[in-house]
Amino acid sequence: MIIHMAKLGRDVFKMDKLWDCTTCFTCQERCPKEVKITDIIIELRNLAVKNSYYPSMADVPKIIIQNLYRSGNGQPLSPEVQKMRSIIGLDKTPCDVGRDEDDLKAFQKLLDGLPLMRWGDI
Numbered sequence: 001m002i003i004h005m006a007k008l009g010r011d012v013f014k015m016d017k018l019w020d021c022t023t024c025f026t027c028q029e030r031c032p033k034e035v036k037i038t039d040i041i042i043e044l045r046n047l048a049v050k051n052s053y054y055p056s057m058a059d060v061p062k063i064i065i066q067n068l069y070r071s072g073n074g075q076p077l078s079p080e081v082q083k084m085r086s087i088i089g090l091d092k093t094p095c096d097v098g099r100d101e102d103d104l105k106a107f108q109k110l111l112d113g114l115p116l117m118r119w120g121d122i
């Protein structure tokens with residue numbers, strides 16, 4: 001829906017729906033046309049932030065923030081799902097920063113530098 005609205009020229013940066021995606025990558029991994037749906041949503045978010053549109057941290061459920069800081073994804077996959085993904089030939093986790101320990105540490109360091117809150121305390 002968001003991508004369709006963006007194609008129609010609607011100002012999706014101001015829409016709350018842009019931030020509803022949990023970046024689980026389910027749609028992207030299953031798309032028979034290999035459309036990079038999640039990547040498009042992430043890019044739209046990047047553009048929104050560059051244009052000073054982003055949700056208030058107060059509107060983001062604390063569990064999402066905790067997951068993001070600890071795993072690099074707001075909705076990390078359970079060990080059971082990761083195991084099933086491996087069985088069918090997928091990476092254990094989708095393309096998120098938490099797949100690489102060094103990337104995750106760099107990401108946490110970046111978040112720690114933000115004035116929003118003390119991320120490590122959450």
Ligand code: SF4
Pocket residue numbers: 020021022023024025026027028037038
């Ligand atoms: S990545 Fe997951 S939450 Fe986001 S649009 Fe695709 S299926 Fe929905």
